[in-house]
Amino acid sequence: DFQFLRCEGCGQDSAQPRLLGCLHTLCPGCLGDTKHCPRCQAAPGAPTMDNLLFCSLRSRLQLWRQICSSGGPGCSRCRAEAALVWCSDCEEFFCGRCFEEHQWWHKKAEHRVRKVEELRAGSARRFMEDTKSSCSLFCSSASHPGESRVCSIYCPRCERALCCPCALLDTRHAPFRDLRVESRRRRAELRELRRDLRRHRGTFGAALERLRGEAARREQQRQRLRERVLASAERLQEVVRREAEELRELLEERPERDRSGLAEELRGAEGALQRLEAAERLAWRLGRYGGEQELMDMQPFVKAALLRLRRLRPPRAPELREPADFALCRARLRAL
Ligand SMILES: [Zn+2]
Ligand SMILES: [Zn+2]
Ligand SMILES: [Zn+2]
Ligand SMILES: [Zn+2]
Ligand SMILES: [Zn+2]
Ligand SMILES: [Zn+2]
Structure with missing residues (x-):
C-alpha cells in the first residue's frame, strides 16, 4: 500500500528521498546520476527538497511493522517487556509498568494513547492517518539554541512557525496567525489546487486522446496507401505479363496469317x-x-x-508492306 515511498527511479527504499520540481521523488543516488526525471523526462530544475512527508511516513511505517511483527513491539522505555500501549504524543511504546509511570507524569497533559492490540486490528492506512498530527512543531529560531520550544504561532511575513516568546520578542513578526488556522488554510489551499489540477488534467487527457486518435488515423492512412501501392504493382505486373503474352502470340501466329505473299514467293523460289x-x-x-541411243531418245525432252x-x-524482292501487326506491336510496346 505504501509502495509509493520507494524511489521512483530505481524502486529502492531510501532514507533520504528528495522531491523534485516535477513532484516526483528520487533517492540521492538516482538524483545524482540523472539528467532528466526518469518518470516524466522533465529536466530536474535546480531546487529540490527533502521529501519530509515520505521520511515521516517511512518511519511511521517502520512503527507499524513493529506493531504487526510476530513478537509485537517492545517497550521503548525499559526495553525489556513487550509493549501494550502506544502514546501518539510521546511517539513511544510502553509496557504495563512503564505506562503507569507515563500516566503519573502526564496526569494533566492527556496524551492520546492506544492499545497495541487495537492498533494491530486496524489497518496501516488508519495508523498512518492517526499518527499524522502527533508530531509537535518545534521553533527553529536561532535565538534559543539547544532549547526546543513548541510552536503555536505563524508569521505570514516569514512564512514560518514560531514559538510564543520568539513571536512576541521580535517586533518584525507581525501580524500573527494561529498555527492551527494557518495549517487549515494551507490544507484548504491544497484541496483547491488539487481540484483545479484535476480539471486541468481532464483537459490534458482529452487533448492527448485527440492526438492519439490523430496518430492512429495517420497510421491507418499509411497502411491503406501501402496496400494500394502493392495492389497496383500487382495489377500492373499482371497487365504487363498479359500484354507481353498477347504480343508474343501475335508474332508467332504471324507466318500462318501472312497474306503479303512472301511465304509463297519463298516457296516458289526455293x-x-x-x-x-x-x-x-x-x-x-x-x-x-x-x-547415242540415249541422246536420240531423251535429248528433245530434256x-x-x-x-x-x-x-x-529470278524472284524480285516483292514489294512488301510491313504487316499491320508489326506497327501494332511497336505501338503497344511503347505504351508499356
Ligand atoms: Zn533511486
Ligand atoms: Zn518527474
Ligand atoms: Zn517498559
Ligand atoms: Zn505520552
Ligand atoms: Zn522560538
Ligand atoms: Zn516573521
Missing part, C-alpha cells in the same frame, strides 16, 4: 532453284555418260525442259 540444280546435273550427266527453265525469272 522450288525453282532446286529444279535448276537438278536440270543442270541431268544435262551434265547426259552429256558425259549418255550414249532440251524442252531446259528451255522452260531458262525462261524462269
Whole structure:
C-alpha cells in the first residue's frame, strides 16, 4: 500500500528521498546520476527538497511493522517487556509498568494513547492517518539554541512557525496567525489546487486522446496507401505479363496469317532453284555418260525442259508492306 515511498527511479527504499520540481521523488543516488526525471523526462530544475512527508511516513511505517511483527513491539522505555500501549504524543511504546509511570507524569497533559492490540486490528492506512498530527512543531529560531520550544504561532511575513516568546520578542513578526488556522488554510489551499489540477488534467487527457486518435488515423492512412501501392504493382505486373503474352502470340501466329505473299514467293523460289540444280546435273550427266541411243531418245525432252527453265525469272524482292501487326506491336510496346 505504501509502495509509493520507494524511489521512483530505481524502486529502492531510501532514507533520504528528495522531491523534485516535477513532484516526483528520487533517492540521492538516482538524483545524482540523472539528467532528466526518469518518470516524466522533465529536466530536474535546480531546487529540490527533502521529501519530509515520505521520511515521516517511512518511519511511521517502520512503527507499524513493529506493531504487526510476530513478537509485537517492545517497550521503548525499559526495553525489556513487550509493549501494550502506544502514546501518539510521546511517539513511544510502553509496557504495563512503564505506562503507569507515563500516566503519573502526564496526569494533566492527556496524551492520546492506544492499545497495541487495537492498533494491530486496524489497518496501516488508519495508523498512518492517526499518527499524522502527533508530531509537535518545534521553533527553529536561532535565538534559543539547544532549547526546543513548541510552536503555536505563524508569521505570514516569514512564512514560518514560531514559538510564543520568539513571536512576541521580535517586533518584525507581525501580524500573527494561529498555527492551527494557518495549517487549515494551507490544507484548504491544497484541496483547491488539487481540484483545479484535476480539471486541468481532464483537459490534458482529452487533448492527448485527440492526438492519439490523430496518430492512429495517420497510421491507418499509411497502411491503406501501402496496400494500394502493392495492389497496383500487382495489377500492373499482371497487365504487363498479359500484354507481353498477347504480343508474343501475335508474332508467332504471324507466318500462318501472312497474306503479303512472301511465304509463297519463298516457296516458289526455293522450288525453282532446286529444279535448276537438278536440270543442270541431268544435262551434265547426259552429256558425259549418255550414249547415242540415249541422246536420240531423251535429248528433245530434256532440251524442252531446259528451255522452260531458262525462261524462269529470278524472284524480285516483292514489294512488301510491313504487316499491320508489326506497327501494332511497336505501338503497344511503347505504351508499356
Ligand atoms: Zn533511486
Ligand atoms: Zn518527474
Ligand atoms: Zn517498559
Ligand atoms: Zn505520552
Ligand atoms: Zn522560538
Ligand atoms: Zn516573521
